[in-house]
Amino acid sequence: MPTPSAPATPSAAQIAASFDLAHLPPAFYADPYPYYRALREHAPVKQLPDGACFLTRYDDILPVYRDPKAFSSDKKQEFGPKYGATPLFAHHTTSLVFNDPPLHTRVRRSILGALSQRHIAAMEPGLIALVDHLLEQLAERGTADLIDDFAAAIPVEVIGNLLRVPHAERGPLRAWSLAILGALEPVLTPERAAAGNAAVLEMLAYLKTLVDARRAHPGDAATDVLTRLIEGDDTGERLTETELLHQCIFLLNAGHETTTNLIGNALFALTEWPEERATLVARTGDDAYVRSAVEEFLRFESSNQLGNRITTRAVDVGGQVLPPDTRITLCIGAANRDPAQFPDPDRLDLAREPNRHLAFGFGIHACAGMNLARLEGRVALSRFLARFPDYALAAAPTRGGRARFRGFLHLPARVVG
Ligand code: HEM
Numbered sequence: 001m002p003t004p005s006a007p008a009t010p011s012a013a014q015i016a017a018s019f020d021l022a023h024l025p026p027a028f029y030a031d032p033y034p035y036y037r038a039l040r041e042h043a044p045v046k047q048l049p050d051g052a053c054f055l056t057r058y059d060d061i062l063p064v065y066r067d068p069k070a071f072s073s074d075k076k077q078e079f080g081p082k083y084g085a086t087p088l089f090a091h092h093t094t095s096l097v098f099n100d101p102p103l104h105t106r107v108r109r110s111i112l113g114a115l116s117q118r119h120i121a122a123m124e125p126g127l128i129a130l131v132d133h134l135l136e137q138l139a140e141r142g143t144a145d146l147i148d149d150f151a152a153a154i155p156v157e158v159i160g161n162l163l164r165v166p167h168a169e170r171g172p173l174r175a176w177s178l179a180i181l182g183a184l185e186p187v188l189t190p191e192r193a194a195a196g197n198a199a200v201l202e203m204l205a206y207l208k209t210l211v212d213a214r215r216a217h218p219g220d221a222a223t224d225v226l227t228r229l230i231e232g233d234d235t236g237e238r239l240t241e242t243e244l245l246h247q248c249i250f251l252l253n254a255g256h257e258t259t260t261n262l263i264g265n266a267l268f269a270l271t272e273w274p275e276e277r278a279t280l281v282a283r284t285g286d287d288a289y290v291r292s293a294v295e296e297f298l299r300f301e302s303s304n305q306l307g308n309r310i311t312t313r314a315v316d317v318g319g320q321v322l323p324p325d326t327r328i329t330l331c332i333g334a335a336n337r338d339p340a341q342f343p344d345p346d347r348l349d350l351a352r353e354p355n356r357h358l359a360f361g362f363g364i365h366a367c368a369g370m371n372l373a374r375l376e377g378r379v380a381l382s383r384f385l386a387r388f389p390d391y392a393l394a395a396a397p398t399r400g401g402r403a404r405f406r407g408f409l410h411l412p413a414r415v416v417g
Helices: 011-016 024-031 033-041 058-066 076-083 085-093 103-113 117-141 147-151 151-164 171-182 190-216 224-229 241-254 257-272 276-280 287-300 370-387
Strands: 043-048 053-056 143-144 306-311 313-318 320-321 327-331 409-410 413-414
Touching: 011 033, 043 143, 043 287, 058 313, 058 327, 058 409, 076 306, 085 190, 085 241, 103 224, 117 147, 117 370, 143 147, 147 151, 147 257, 147 276, 147 370, 147 409, 151 171, 151 241, 151 257, 151 313, 151 370, 171 190, 171 241, 190 224, 190 241, 190 313, 224 241, 224 320, 257 276, 257 287, 257 370, 276 287, 287 370, 287 413
Parallel strands: 053 327
Antiparallel strands: 043 053, 143 413, 306 327, 313 320
């Protein structure tokens, strides 16, 4: 009788051949990097069964970001079948990130003005006070969830401050944000659709009251994003009420889970890389080193792993001509581990130089909040490590289980200091 043998481990070529974003195996969510490696090596311009195209090489992705005319961000065509005529469709097709110029240009200008380096630097003292307050609470507890009790508690306040959402009204923001962004996953389950649609409606109703109050009592248009969006740009052109509300929803969401995951992913990665951790703990007061470390965390475990575009004409991508209307997924997580760009890419190297990662995208849609996210990352991580150099995981962490936004739902830890 032949003895039953264990199923053979699939080769990289087989992994690449069978890869389908709509049917990801459970192992992918724990560690997507072997899949990305297989694709980069064997099918860098991967045709998915649904006709879309999945890119994994840095040198194929960067030109897509560079050419917004050939690669549109407008999602109306793609999201029509996905969402139907729903609040999620209205939201995602109105926000600046999923639009091309001219709407994109107008909205971006208004937002960027309030996120200049000077304005962000002015946020630092408040951020330090917030982080130190959270650390104090952690110290009193001894054990804590580094997501709920720390990483997620920071962006909700920062973004709340940016739009001047009153403190007492910030409670539901995180759950709304998780629900709306969760509906961007490659597969939209009925539960995700229902939660996302409900969150858009609740958020619209809430923001209407916030906008009405700000119209009645405008803030300083130099620093207040909402007042800037209400007043419109230098050309005098104003957003419609619907456009305005959807940009606010997007802003509240964009800086939320992404920044939470930057901090959470970094704290987890350090538990797996003790030598890098020891160096960072020893250099928390070295601003240049901490900045370099944050860039490496962004590269190593990019919190936003996937981006999307659609071709507007026939165009060459990685040596293949894609017809017009081809949907493309840009795999940021794979580009940021591409050995052709990053030597020894699976190693966490906090002093990595150069580090031209794509965690914030690139080009006209590059993250408008990147310097704010960097500041949050620097302050949160350096002060946490200075206070709790010996923190340790207290139980197995729970991953978020998402392909697009990579992070943890829970990170239980012992914090003594
Ligand atoms: C670690 C944290 C963050 C990451 C990894 C991240 C990542 C990204 C990426 C990859 C894009 C480009 C999307 C595309 O090209 O399709 C983007 C766009 C954007 N992000 Fe972030 N983001 C982060 C934090 C923030 C924060 C804190 C804010 C707001 C205060 C913000 C606001 C925006 C906005 C407004 C856009 C749209 C820009 C445009 O379309 O012109 N992000 N972000």
